[in-house]
Amino acid sequence: xxxxxxxxxxxxxxxxxxxxxxxxxxxxxxxxxxxxxxxxxxxxxxxxxxxxxxxxxxxxxxxxxxxxxxxxxxxxxxxxxxxxxxxxxxxxxxxxxxxxxxxxxxxxxxxxxxxxxxxxxxxxxxxxxxxxxxxxxxxxxxxxxxxxxxxxxxxxxxxxxxxxxxxxxxxxxxxxxxxxxxxxxxxxxxxxxxxxxxxxxxxxxxxxxxxxxxxxxxxxxxxxxxxxxxxxxxxxxxxxxxxxxxxxxxxxxxxxxxxxxxxxxxxxxxxxxxxxxxxxxxxxxxxxxxxxxxxxxxxxxxxxxxxxxxxxxxxxxxxxxxxxxxxxxxxxxxxxxxxxxxxxxxxxxxxxxxx
Numbered sequence: 001x002x003x004x005x006x007x008x009x010x011x012x013x014x015x016x017x018x019x020x021x022x023x024x025x026x027x028x029x030x031x032x033x034x035x036x037x038x039x040x041x042x043x044x045x046x047x048x049x050x051x052x053x054x055x056x057x058x059x060x061x062x063x064x065x066x067x068x069x070x071x072x073x074x075x076x077x078x079x080x081x082x083x084x085x086x087x088x089x090x091x092x093x094x095x096x097x098x099x100x101x102x103x104x105x106x107x108x109x110x111x112x113x114x115x116x117x118x119x120x121x122x123x124x125x126x127x128x129x130x131x132x133x134x135x136x137x138x139x140x141x142x143x144x145x146x147x148x149x150x151x152x153x154x155x156x157x158x159x160x161x162x163x164x165x166x167x168x169x170x171x172x173x174x175x176x177x178x179x180x181x182x183x184x185x186x187x188x189x190x191x192x193x194x195x196x197x198x199x200x201x202x203x204x205x206x207x208x209x210x211x212x213x214x215x216x217x218x219x220x221x222x223x224x225x226x227x228x229x230x231x232x233x234x235x236x237x238x239x240x241x242x243x244x245x246x247x248x249x250x251x252x253x254x255x256x257x258x259x260x261x262x263x264x265x266x267x268x269x270x271x272x273x274x275x276x277x278x279x280x281x282x283x284x285x286x287x288x289x290x291x292x293x294x295x296x297x298x299x300x301x302x303x304x305x306x307x308x309x310x311x312x313x314x315x316x317x318x319x320x321x322x323x324x325x326x327x328x329x330x331x332x333x334x335x336x337x338x339x340x341x342x343x344x345x346x347x348x349x350x351x352x353x354x355x
């Protein structure tokens with residue numbers, strides 16, 4: 001540690017986490033893009049044997065793992081990209097010293113990173129990751145690497161980099177053991193509510209919710225009517241969801257609701273390859289009143305593209321916003337509430353979660 005210079009740039013990044021600075025519709029729009037769906041389907045075919053083994057061994061839905069992989073590292077594309085990743089030990093050293101809100105946590109993760117080096121699993125130069133110290137395909141924190149890692153390719157080393165075998169298997173183990181993932185159970189569904197019913201923290205079976213008038217937004221029946229779920233409406237006036245234990249399992253990986261919804265939503269989009277099936281629920285999501293959707297630039301809001309997912313092309317409130325909205329989900333600059341264009345213009349364009 002004597003030669004380590006703390007990476008103090010992480011202090012700014014702590015305060016700019018997307019899960020807490022973006023509107024929910026904006027967060028989903030950026031993370032469930034056409035590109036990410038398409039690559040997810042390609043990876044599903046490319047790694048079908050591996051995903052099948054992991055699904056058999058741990059019971060975790062392969063499409064949920066693919067989605068988590070896509071959200072964490074764009075399917076491995078940015079694992080070693082210095083534009084997005086940085087040396088982990090200097091980042092953790094800075095957080096352990098200068099981030100008092102969770103100092104004990106950062107100190108322990110720094111110690112865990114040093115243990116990985118001490119065990120010979122990696123060199124400090126190998127260990128690059130996010131500003132928070134998460135590494136590899138599915139962004140393991142050092143503690144996860146130490147305690148949840150799996151040598152799934154049997155090469156004698158647990159490694160979140162390189163081939164995705166260890167990363168995906170270790171993540172499945174995490175969801176199962178720490179998130180209490182339940183084999184065969186859906187994460188939940190977008191639903192339509194009767195009348196003015198709002199969120200309800202009480203847990204009921206799907207069948208009991210249906211008896212109260214709560215139905216799937218796509219009109220289909222609940223596949224496992226005896227599974228227990230609760231009702232949530234994350235944005236006032238937006239879509240409602242029945243969510244269960246497997247949604248909670250994803251939150252165990254990252255506790256932000258927006259993150260879990262993005263992972264579950266992308267998993268469903270990757271799963272559906274038939275164009276005619278990709279429009280399942282017809283309920284629109286995160287709509288605002290007609291008055292609030294008027295464009296401040298004076299041009300009328302555009303209609304949502306009928307054939308696209310919630311992605312860059314799915315919602316453009318006005319012509320001035322098009323250049324921001326049309327960029328790729330991964331690379332485009334973050335548009336915040338204070339931006340002059342996009343959300344600053346239409347505030348909340350019409351979006352549909354499942355098109």
